[in-house]
Amino acid sequence: MSDNMIKQITTDDLRRMEDQEGLVLQGCGGDPQEWVDGINRELTEAGILLDGGKLENVVSFRHDGVTCLLFPFGDAELNIGKFAMWRIQTHDRYGGTWLSDYVPNRLGGFLHQPSRQKPTMSLIGMDGNIFAVMGKASSLLKEAGMGDLVSHMVQRVTTCGDYCKALNIISEYVETELSPPAIPQKSNKKKARTTYER
Numbered sequence: 001m002s003d004n005m006i007k008q009i010t011t012d013d014l015r016r017m018e019d020q021e022g023l024v025l026q027g028c029g030g031d032p033q034e035w036v037d038g039i040n041r042e043l044t045e046a047g048i049l050l051d052g053g054k055l056e057n058v059v060s061f062r063h064d065g066v067t068c069l070l071f072p073f074g075d076a077e078l079n080i081g082k083f084a085m086w087r088i089q090t091h092d093r094y095g096g097t098w099l100s101d102y103v104p105n106r107l108g109g110f111l112h113q114p115s116r117q118k119p120t121m122s123l124i125g126m127d128g129n130i131f132a133v134m135g136k137a138s139s140l141l142k143e144a145g146m147g148d149l150v151s152h153m154v155q156r157v158t159t160c161g162d163y164c165k166a167l168n169i170i171s172e173y174v175e176t177e178l179s180p181p182a183i184p185q186k187s188n189k190k191k192a193r194t195t196y197e198r
Contacts, residue, residue: 006032009059011107017099018110022072024102026095032060035069046086050077057155070099119144120175130166137174149173
């Protein structure tokens with residue numbers, strides 16, 4: 001990841017991330033890439049990031065006159081018990097908090113958006129080229145007025161490094177044979193895999 005990949009977002013963008021979770025660090029002055037590399041290294045050394053994973057797709061925003069970074073959990077495998085302890089122990093240094101706490105307590109809560117109907121796409125007959133599948137899904141999202149989701153989907157697919165995982169990511173955005181059932185249980189969103197210390 002390079003500096004120019006650390007996207008700047010607004011606090012309103014954060015308020016639209018109710019279905020996501022991540023770590024918010026406050027007061028991140030200087031080179032944002034040094035923060036990204038340093039935090040990933042620290043979390044790896046602490047046994048929080050597992051199986052060589054990293055917190056990627058980090059974004060930057062400003063609030064109360066300071067630069068903050070959001071480290072989305074994404075699909076990283078985390079030891080969430082150790083992560084919670086690390087966040088408490090390092091709070092004085094980093095001002096770390098979970099996104100789900102930061103938005104309600106600092107920004108007035110999440111902006112609830114009306115749910116949109118996902119377009120349907122069949123994977124049967126696709127030629128196995130993930131770029132063709134992703135292109136078809138992108139076109140369907142744009143036709144359905146959901147073009148704002150395309151860049152996020154493309155970024156996740158092109159960085160996941162696994163064909164089956166990529167199909168599952170695409171199936172979060174368009175309805176395919178791999179999409180979860182429409183009837184919600186606790187949550188339809190895929191969360192980061194977590195483990196707890198015994």
